[in-house]
Amino acid sequence: MNNLLAVDAEGVTKTFGSVLAVDDITVRVAAGEVYGVLGPNGAGKTTFLRMLFGLIRPDSGTVRIFGRTWDEVGVGVLDGVAGFIESPKFYPDRTGRQNLAGLALLDGGTRPGLLEEVLEIVDLTDRADRKVGGYSYGMRQRLGVAASLLREPRLLVLDEPANGLDPAGIRDMRALVKRLAGSGLTVLLSSHHMEEVEEICDNVTIMSRGAVAFHGTIAELRRMAPDPGHVLATTDDARALAVAADHPEVTVAPDADGALVVTGPRPAVSAYVAGLVRADVELLGFTLTQTPLEALFFMLTDDFDHQTLVRPVREVALR
Amino acid sequence: MRRIIIPVLVALVAIIGIGSAVMAGSGTSSVTRARLERSLPVSFTHLYVQQAHLLGHTGVTVASLHAKAMCDKRGPDVADVGPGGDWVGLMSWDDPQVPMPPEGYGKFELNVHSNDCFTASGPTKLTGYLTINDKSGREVTNPVFEFDGCFDPQGDNTATGHEFPSLTSVTSTTLTTDADGGAVLQLGCGTGSQGCSGTVVVTDGKRVLGQMPYSAKEESTTSLTLPAPVPATAKEVTFEVRPDTGAGPSGPVTLPVQRG
Amino acid sequence: MSAARPGVVSALRWELRKLRAQHRARVVLLAALLAPVPIVVIIHGQSRPPKDTLFGRFAPDNGFALALLVLGFASQWVLPLLVAIVAGDVFASEDQHGTWKTVLTRSTSRGQIFVAKTLTAGGFAVVMLALLAASTIASSYLIVGHQPLTGLSGQVIGSHTALSLVAASWATMLPPTLGFAALAILLSVWSRNPAVGIAAPVVLGLVMGLVGALGGVEAIRPLLLTTSFEAWHGLLTQPRFTGPLVDGLLVCGGWSILSLGAAYVLLRRRDITGG
Numbered sequence: 001m002n003n004l005l006a007v008d009a010e011g012v013t014k015t016f017g018s019v020l021a022v023d024d025i026t027v028r029v030a031a032g033e034v035y036g037v038l039g040p041n042g043a044g045k046t047t048f049l050r051m052l053f054g055l056i057r058p059d060s061g062t063v064r065i066f067g068r069t070w071d072e073v074g075v076g077v078l079d080g081v082a083g084f085i086e087s088p089k090f091y092p093d094r095t096g097r098q099n100l101a102g103l104a105l106l107d108g109g110t111r112p113g114l115l116e117e118v119l120e121i122v123d124l125t126d127r128a129d130r131k132v133g134g135y136s137y138g139m140r141q142r143l144g145v146a147a148s149l150l151r152e153p154r155l156l157v158l159d160e161p162a163n164g165l166d167p168a169g170i171r172d173m174r175a176l177v178k179r180l181a182g183s184g185l186t187v188l189l190s191s192h193h194m195e196e197v198e199e200i201c202d203n204v205t206i207m208s209r210g211a212v213a214f215h216g217t218i219a220e221l222r223r224m225a226p227d228p229g230h231v232l233a234t235t236d237d238a239r240a241l242a243v244a245a246d247h248p249e250v251t252v253a254p255d256a257d258g259a260l261v262v263t264g265p266r267p268a269v270s271a272y273v274a275g276l277v278r279a280d281v282e283l284l285g286f287t288l289t290q291t292p293l294e295a296l297f298f299m300l301t302d303d304f305d306h307q308t309l310v311r312p313v314r315e316v317a318l319r
Numbered sequence: 320m321r322r323i324i325i326p327v328l329v330a331l332v333a334i335i336g337i338g339s340a341v342m343a344g345s346g347t348s349s350v351t352r353a354r355l356e357r358s359l360p361v362s363f364t365h366l367y368v369q370q371a372h373l374l375g376h377t378g379v380t381v382a383s384l385h386a387k388a389m390c391d392k393r394g395p396d397v398a399d400v401g402p403g404g405d406w407v408g409l410m411s412w413d414d415p416q417v418p419m420p421p422e423g424y425g426k427f428e429l430n431v432h433s434n435d436c437f438t439a440s441g442p443t444k445l446t447g448y449l450t451i452n453d454k455s456g457r458e459v460t461n462p463v464f465e466f467d468g469c470f471d472p473q474g475d476n477t478a479t480g481h482e483f484p485s486l487t488s489v490t491s492t493t494l495t496t497d498a499d500g501g502a503v504l505q506l507g508c509g510t511g512s513q514g515c516s517g518t519v520v521v522t523d524g525k526r527v528l529g530q531m532p533y534s535a536k537e538e539s540t541t542s543l544t545l546p547a548p549v550p551a552t553a554k555e556v557t558f559e560v561r562p563d564t565g566a567g568p569s570g571p572v573t574l575p576v577q578r579g
Numbered sequence: 580m581s582a583a584r585p586g587v588v589s590a591l592r593w594e595l596r597k598l599r600a601q602h603r604a605r606v607v608l609l610a611a612l613l614a615p616v617p618i619v620v621i622i623h624g625q626s627r628p629p630k631d632t633l634f635g636r637f638a639p640d641n642g643f644a645l646a647l648l649v650l651g652f653a654s655q656w657v658l659p660l661l662v663a664i665v666a667g668d669v670f671a672s673e674d675q676h677g678t679w680k681t682v683l684t685r686s687t688s689r690g691q692i693f694v695a696k697t698l699t700a701g702g703f704a705v706v707m708l709a710l711l712a713a714s715t716i717a718s719s720y721l722i723v724g725h726q727p728l729t730g731l732s733g734q735v736i737g738s739h740t741a742l743s744l745v746a747a748s749w750a751t752m753l754p755p756t757l758g759f760a761a762l763a764i765l766l767s768v769w770s771r772n773p774a775v776g777i778a779a780p781v782v783l784g785l786v787m788g789l790v791g792a793l794g795g796v797e798a799i800r801p802l803l804l805t806t807s808f809e810a811w812h813g814l815l816t817q818p819r820f821t822g823p824l825v826d827g828l829l830v831c832g833g834w835s836i837l838s839l840g841a842a843y844v845l846l847r848r849r850d851i852t853g854g
Contacts, residue, residue: 055680469813471822
């Protein structure tokens with residue numbers, strides 16, 4: 001049982017009318033791992049996750065969860081699976097506790113005390129007796145996590161859990177997900193923020209326009225990442241450009257706003273900056289444009305910012 | 320999805336409507352002459368006994384009344400089937416205290432609904448007005464002035480064989496003459512089994528002016544031109560209907576003459 | 580998770596909890612219980628009886644006739660409306676709240692949810708009808724009285740028999756009422772919109788009633804859901820006839836099975852993309 005894949009989706013395709021939402025994607029998530037599905041909005045992540053839960057039927061391909069498919073066992077395929085897709089929805093005229101109690105009925109009951117435990121975990125114990133209609137977005141998001149934990153899942157699927165939250169909410173949610181991921185649970189996390197997954201995920205699939213754009217470990221992804229770009233502000237941009245001629249390993253070019261952007265391996269960039277100082281060019285600012293993974297993410301999903309990404313990206317192997 | 324809801328609902332309603340229009344005429348209605356002829360006397364009998372009770376009339380029972388009805392929907396050219404407000408029921412019954420008129424029946428107007436129920440209003444001369452005074456003098460609702468009844472849509476539909484003759488009546492209320500003394504008489508032929516035919520004898524009080532043969536279908540009227548001019552001195556003209564088929568008025572009808 | 584597999588019963592309990600908390604459902608039941616009282620009082624006080632409805636001419640002075648008059652009125656659009664307020668909403672409210680994905684990602688199958696919701700709507704219809712009938716009969720019995728009733732063959736029906744016949748007549752409203760519940764379920768599953776689920780059955784009921792009242796549509800009249808609303812007439816004639824009641828049972832059964840079958844297929848095949 002241990003080497004059974006938590007999720008084994010193979011060749012899954014779904015079209016809505018003439019729109020190809022998910023195009024022949026294959027995702028395998030081993031039991032116990034924390035897996036990220038990344039992609040910009042509209043990339044097909046949510047459709048894929050809905051297919052995991054049986055909310056949407058794939059046109060072709062198979063989805064196995066812990067070795068079983070919908071066709072074989074029906075809703076039993078969701079035994080040990082929990083999570084939410086997009087923002088979790090509840091009955092607004094029922095309290096948080098009533099909503100959870102109702103969902104517990106649909107689970108076939110829970111062990112005594114679990115409801116209070118999960119409310120505690122998501123820090124909603126104080127608000128549990130208020131109607132969900134009055135909850136803030138973040139509270140509803142946390143109630144969604146609580147509703148998932150109520151199933152004591154082996155596989156937890158969270159779709160953009162931090163989406164729409166304020167900075168404090170994002171911080172809390174990320175901490176919560178990290179804690180859950182650390183507890184040995186298999187977690188499938190979707191996001192359109194690289195930074196959200198890079199810390200906690202072992203493997204990632206990056207989706208773009210319904211298809212898989214990258215598939216592998218975070219380490220592999222890092223190796224593919226482009227050099228970081230920095231925006232350079234100087235007293236004399238012309239001199240700065242001239243100095244760049246002595247440093248062939250770095251590329252310096254003005255962006256659309258006229259600001260200079262420096263790209264290159266870190267030691268070479270350091271050497272270039274030292275050269276600027278030696279050439280009496282005063283350095284006013286030196287800021288990172290994007291983290292390397294973010295840059296890669298945008299490259300892979302064709303959604304990158306051409307102004308800040310200087311190095312040609314097409315040399316990066318996509319698979 | 321949402322945008323198509325209203326058009327689809329409208330379409331659904333239209334389909335039912337058009338479907339009904341297409342289906343119209345096919346199938347046979349459960350509202351038939353035979354069922355009405357069986358149902359109307361039953362309701363009437365029960366209610367008439369109630370009325371007799373209120374009035375203090377004795378000897379009127381469900382068994383003694385022998386009510387019989389003949390029903391007809393708008394004239395001889397219309398099939399006697401289907402709901403409508405144009406049904407007529409002719410009914411006879413035996414109550415020594417309320418003898419039938421010479422034609423032998425009273426005429427009820429029926430409004431028959433598609434749900435196999437009907438509303439009947441009685442001939443007030445025989446059944447009385449909306450309210451009656453009961454035996455203790457109180458004003459009470461007359462149960463047979465107007466009443467409802469329902470019948471089994473799957474009930475016996477074989478003909479009852481009940482028939483009553485049409486009643487010929489003079490529908491003109493005055494006799495209008497032209498410059499030469501010529502005049503026209505209107506005759507009506509009521510609901511019944513065979514229509515009306517016979518002769519009308521015209522007199523001006525002293526002498527016979529002539530005879531007019533007539534023939535009319537049920538529920539129709541006919542105009543008869545007087546065989547001779549009305550004498551200039553005549554103030555009234557009397558008509559005596561002598562029917563060969565159908566029934567006639569109980570006596571001669573006298574109309575005032577109006578010079579045109 | 581080692582919990583027992585939930586069944587229809589668990590889903591049903593959840594639906595009933597939601598229904599109990601639903602303001603609208605409580606208002607309907609309260610109205611079914613209380614509204615007959617003022618209606619009875621008003622008709623009782625009328626000097627001109629509403630003669631164009633069956634039993635209307637006796638209604639101001641006869642409790643049984645009044646209960647039957649209210650019955651005739653209720654079947655025109657009130658029963659379809661009251662039943663659709665829950666049946667037309669029980670599925671579509673999940674669309675309204677975006678909660679299909681919430682309930683369908685638990686351990687209860689779509690089929691079980693369907694059965695639970697259908698039973699909830701049907702149970703509500705039964706309770707609503709029972710309340711409305713009991714309240715109407717009781718208030719007209721107590722306020723107007725229990726004089727012998729003149730039946731639809733002019734026969735006099737003793738109080739005792741009349742009471743049971745009036746109750747039986749109200750009971751015959753159940754098949755078409757459940758038929759309308761099934762229709763409301765189908766329309767709400769299909770439209771995913773509670774407003775359509777509630778209003779459309781009422782409109783269709785009125786259209787069917789109108790078509791049924793027309794002459795010349797004999798071929799389809801027996802197939803209309805509203806025709807069964809008049810099958811009780813046979814109980815109040817002499818001799819009684821029950822043919823329309825049996826036919827009505829079959830027709831309502833047919834409507835219900837077709838509506839629920841179609842609704843089930845729609846729900847089973849549906850891709851839950853919203854919420």
